[in-house]
Amino acid sequence: MARVLVLGGTAWLGRLIAASLVARGDDVTCLARGASGDASAGAALITRDRREPGAYDVVGGSHWDAVIELASEPSLVTGALEALAPAAEHWTLVSSVSVYAANDEPGADETAALVEPTDLTDYAHAKVAAEQATADRVGDRLLIARPGLIVGPGDGSDRFGYWAGRFALAGAEPVLVPGRARQTAQVIDARDLADWIADAARSRVTGVVNAVGDPLPLEEMLALAADVAGATAPLVSADDEALVAHGVAPWAGPRSLPLWLPAGYEGFARRSGERYRAAGGRTRPLRSTLVDVLADERARGLDRPRRAGLTRAEELEVIAALADG
Known part of the structure; x- marks a missing residue:
């Protein structure tokens, strides 16, 4: 002991x-x-x-x-x-x-x-x-x-949990996602x-x-979050310039699109995890984490005030503005 x-x-x-x-x-x-x-x-x-x-x-x-x-x-x-x-x-x-x-x-x-x-x-x-x-x-x-x-149930930053919660809240209604190619997510x-x-x-x-966990294309992580939430939401994709033009911030904080990384951060969510694995580090399947995170999101309130992300009203306003060109 x-x-x-x-x-x-x-x-x-x-x-x-x-x-x-x-x-x-x-x-x-x-x-x-x-x-x-x-x-x-x-x-x-x-x-x-x-x-x-x-x-x-x-x-x-x-x-x-x-x-x-x-x-x-x-x-x-x-x-x-x-x-x-x-x-x-x-x-x-x-x-x-x-x-x-x-x-x-x-x-x-x-x-x-x-x-x-x-x-x-x-x-x-x-x-x-x-x-x-x-x-x-x-x-x-x-x-x-x-x-x-770092992600999982109990996370107070509201970054990763935003996506499971947002897909569950949106259901079959549209969800705004970052559009830049080669975006990745890397969570533990x-x-x-x-x-x-x-x-x-x-x-x-x-x-x-x-x-760190293994890097995953962000679009795959979002698809998995939508699947776990049982959502059929159509995705509204916007590139960096359009998001900035509509007052959306990257990564975290109020009126942000969590996990969106702008150009120049291609390595942030692709760090080597070889030493972690060599030292006995393990990572559970991302689906398992998302299931637990969604349960936590539901318990805390899908439409609650958040430390990171767009409110649903803000998101729909941006989606409408994008549609208007």
């Missing part, structure tokens, strides 16, 4: 990681504010604000077989390293593929250049700074996991990612790993 400390562990991915470790019989402690909820059943929760003095006093004097860090804010990362790194046998930093400086090379691996961390208020820059600080302190005990787009189910992080921490996997 390993003693594992999860820095976080009450929000979506962290909670899944803690649950996966508990299921393996480990002694799991989560250190978090608790603002996102409670820890998984079987995991102990120590409620602390990591920005406050003495936040690590309760756990800092202990030996840990593994520490798993989910934060991106460099001050949180460095504070944890100072308090905990000397007594940790293995350290996992959950980073992101957003750290890469370029997104135009399909198949790029973990050796690709990173952004220069000059603006620590930017997510990618903060993650690079966190990677560098952790590598300096932990050395060869470190696993840097760089997930791609949060449950598969959590299981791999738990296994990697226990078996002390080290190095840098892109934790």
